[in-house]
Amino acid sequence: MSLLATSPVLRRERRPLSFWLLGAVFAAFVLFLYGPMFAIFVLSFQGPEGGLTFPMRGWSLHWFAQLWEGIGVIDIGAALRRSLLLGTVVMGLTVLFSLLAGLAYRKKLPGGTLLFYVVVASLIMPSIIVSLGVGLMFRLLDGGVKLWLEAHWPEALDTFTTTLGMFSSGLGAQLTWTLPFGLLIMFAVFNRFNPAYEEAARDLGATRWQTLRHVVLPLIGPSLVGIGMFGFTLSWDEIARSSQVMGDVNTLPLELQGLTTTVTTPVIYALGTVTTLVSFAVMGLTMVLMAVWRRRQGRR
Amino acid sequence: MKPTARTAALAWLQAAPLAAVFAVFFLIPLGLIGMVSFWQATDYELIPAFSAENYLSIFQGCGDSLVTAGQDTCVTLKTYASTLKFSLITWAVTAVLGFAIAWFLAFHVKTQGMQTLLFIVCTVPFWTSNVIRMISWVPLLGRNGLVNQTLLGLGLVQEPVEWLLFSEFSVVLAFVHLYTMFMIVPIFNAMMRIDRSLLEAARDCGASPWQTLWHVVLPLTRTGLIIGSIFVLALVMGDFVTVGVMGGQQIASVGKVIQVQTSYLQFPLAAANAVILLAVVLMMIVALMRLVNLRKEL
Numbered sequence: 001m002s003l004l005a006t007s008p009v010l011r012r013e014r015r016p017l018s019f020w021l022l023g024a025v026f027a028a029f030v031l032f033l034y035g036p037m038f039a040i041f042v043l044s045f046q047g048p049e050g051g052l053t054f055p056m057r058g059w060s061l062h063w064f065a066q067l068w069e070g071i072g073v074i075d076i077g078a079a080l081r082r083s084l085l086l087g088t089v090v091m092g093l094t095v096l097f098s099l100l101a102g103l104a105y106r107k108k109l110p111g112g113t114l115l116f117y118v119v120v121a122s123l124i125m126p127s128i129i130v131s132l133g134v135g136l137m138f139r140l141l142d143g144g145v146k147l148w149l150e151a152h153w154p155e156a157l158d159t160f161t162t163t164l165g166m167f168s169s170g171l172g173a174q175l176t177w178t179l180p181f182g183l184l185i186m187f188a189v190f191n192r193f194n195p196a197y198e199e200a201a202r203d204l205g206a207t208r209w210q211t212l213r214h215v216v217l218p219l220i221g222p223s224l225v226g227i228g229m230f231g232f233t234l235s236w237d238e239i240a241r242s243s244q245v246m247g248d249v250n251t252l253p254l255e256l257q258g259l260t261t262t263v264t265t266p267v268i269y270a271l272g273t274v275t276t277l278v279s280f281a282v283m284g285l286t287m288v289l290m291a292v293w294r295r296r297q298g299r300r
Numbered sequence: 301m302k303p304t305a306r307t308a309a310l311a312w313l314q315a316a317p318l319a320a321v322f323a324v325f326f327l328i329p330l331g332l333i334g335m336v337s338f339w340q341a342t343d344y345e346l347i348p349a350f351s352a353e354n355y356l357s358i359f360q361g362c363g364d365s366l367v368t369a370g371q372d373t374c375v376t377l378k379t380y381a382s383t384l385k386f387s388l389i390t391w392a393v394t395a396v397l398g399f400a401i402a403w404f405l406a407f408h409v410k411t412q413g414m415q416t417l418l419f420i421v422c423t424v425p426f427w428t429s430n431v432i433r434m435i436s437w438v439p440l441l442g443r444n445g446l447v448n449q450t451l452l453g454l455g456l457v458q459e460p461v462e463w464l465l466f467s468e469f470s471v472v473l474a475f476v477h478l479y480t481m482f483m484i485v486p487i488f489n490a491m492m493r494i495d496r497s498l499l500e501a502a503r504d505c506g507a508s509p510w511q512t513l514w515h516v517v518l519p520l521t522r523t524g525l526i527i528g529s530i531f532v533l534a535l536v537m538g539d540f541v542t543v544g545v546m547g548g549q550q551i552a553s554v555g556k557v558i559q560v561q562t563s564y565l566q567f568p569l570a571a572a573n574a575v576i577l578l579a580v581v582l583m584m585i586v587a588l589m590r591l592v593n594l595r596k597e598l
Binding site: 016018019022023025026029030032033034035036037039040043051052053054096097099100101103104105107108110112115118119121122124125126127128129130131132133134135137139140143152172173175176179183233236237239240243244253254259260261267268272275276279280283296 | 304307308310311312313315316317318319321322324325326327328329330332333336346374397400401403404405407418421422424425427428429430431432433434435436437438439440442444445447448477480509530531534535537538539540541544545550555558559562563567570571574575578581585
């Protein structure tokens with residue numbers, strides 16, 4: 001039987017009908033995924049007279065120039081810089097905390113199962129609930145801080161506004177969303193990791209730290225870059241968990257969500273094109289980094 | 301210290317940052333929601349108390365509307381009915397679509413390179429902004445959009461079709477657009493683990509393709525299907541962004557109620573709503589998990 005199955009002539013069976021039907025479904029799905037995005041990409045190059053829909057009235061970079069100048073009172077440049085900065089911090093912490101936790105789970109971690117369930121619960125928890133909870137916690141904290149200031153440091157009471165902010169509540173809320181992905185990837189990585197390399201290093205007299213630094217980290221490096229990409233892009237596009245916790249300022253996706261109801265010109269498509277390009281640039285950069293890293297390992 | 305105790309301590313030291321994030325930004329906030337849901341509030345401050353008033357006001361009139369015939373359903377039940385409806389429709393569509401696509405990738409695409417490539421093609425949009433993916437339907441479905449232009453041009457309709465955008469239809473469409481990925485990934489993962497000789501055995505024993513699907517592949521991909529279902533149901537049940545943007549801010553959802561109440565600083569009421577939503581979502585998840593375990597025991 002196995003002889004028949006591997007024989008090249010007999011194995012080339014005719015494609016069944018289901019192949020063509022499912023192939024058509026798949027093609028339609030890809031068109032469904034990418035078609036609309038391609039439409040706004042094209043429409044962001046509308047001429048100055050153009051509207052939100054086809055046909056194109058000339059081609060120009062007019063709407064990108066408009067975007068650069070800002071939309072109404074909203075400083076898009078500042079929001080973009082804030083989002084980039086927050087995304088970078090989230091990325092760094094996601095990689096670091098996931099790596100450490102991943103290493104912890106390779107040892108005996110009492111209560112590790114419980115922690116894992118909490119992480120998974122955070123992943124599937126409706127985001128509005130997390131956002132509400134974190135926002136609430138910081139508002140209650142505000143109340144506490146105000147009481148304390150009143151009692152001990154009344155002069156500072158006037159300048160104190162809130163503990164809510166991008167790098168306090170905002171950062172924490174986003175980490176509850178990025179860390180589950182990071183930890184799950186770490187599990188996948190270490191499941192396939194061959195401990196023989198570490199044993200060899202230890203047998204050759206390497207310390208724990210040397211083994212980690214010179215053996216483990218270079219081997220799992222490409223995956224860490226992948227976690228970094230997850231961390232950045234998830235933060236860069238995050239709305240639901242960020243919505244109640246950013247304090248006085250807004251990230252780019254939050255501004256964008258507000259703009260959907262008010263803006264009626266292609267400038268919003270230009271903004272969409274720019275944010276999508278940033279996402280793609282991060283992804284492309286990640287792929288290149290991972291490929292370079294893998295190749296360097298191969299050469300050694 | 302004994303070596304095992306030392307490793308355990310070291311392990312916890314390493315897990316500490318991650319554990320701290322979830323303790324401070326996940327567990328404590330959830331506890332606070334539970335606590336504040338029993339509090340009272342004025343326009344500008346929260347009043348610690350213990351009363352069920354928030355819950356009572358949420359369900360006010362609901363009892364009557366269920367008993368008395370002809371009376372309108374109360375707002376809360378209506379909102380939940382609408383949210384559940386979106387969840388179930390989205391779940392059904394994404395499950396069937398996700399299963400079909402995963403099937404194509406897992407069983408019809410022969411080379412691994414091609415499989416990886418097509419899989420990446422399916423997951424790339426996940427990395428881009430949800431809001432952008434939503435508004436990208438505007439030039440297609442709007443009053444003067446491409447679909448209406450085509451329909452008018454072909455003479456199929458005399459007036460532009462209005463229900464394409466900012467309607468329940470567009471909300472479901474956006475959900476399917478955004479969340480099918482969450483079905484494809486776990487189902488594909490489960491299918492890739494199926495031993496191919498099982499399919500061959502089924503065929504050799506005379507099973508039709510449908511019988512193979514129903515009696516061999518579906519039971520073996522059940523876990524993937526259920527993981528995907530949990531994701532999709534939890535995402536849609538708590539959603540407020542998609543319903544807001546694609547529903548033209550006209551359609552109610554539980555998540556949107558919570559968001560609006562929060563922005564008006566009605567925290568106790570929002571917290572009570574969040575507790576109820578959490579209970580409903582948990583019940584759905586527990587029911588789904590039962591589905592896995594029960595079958596395993598049989």
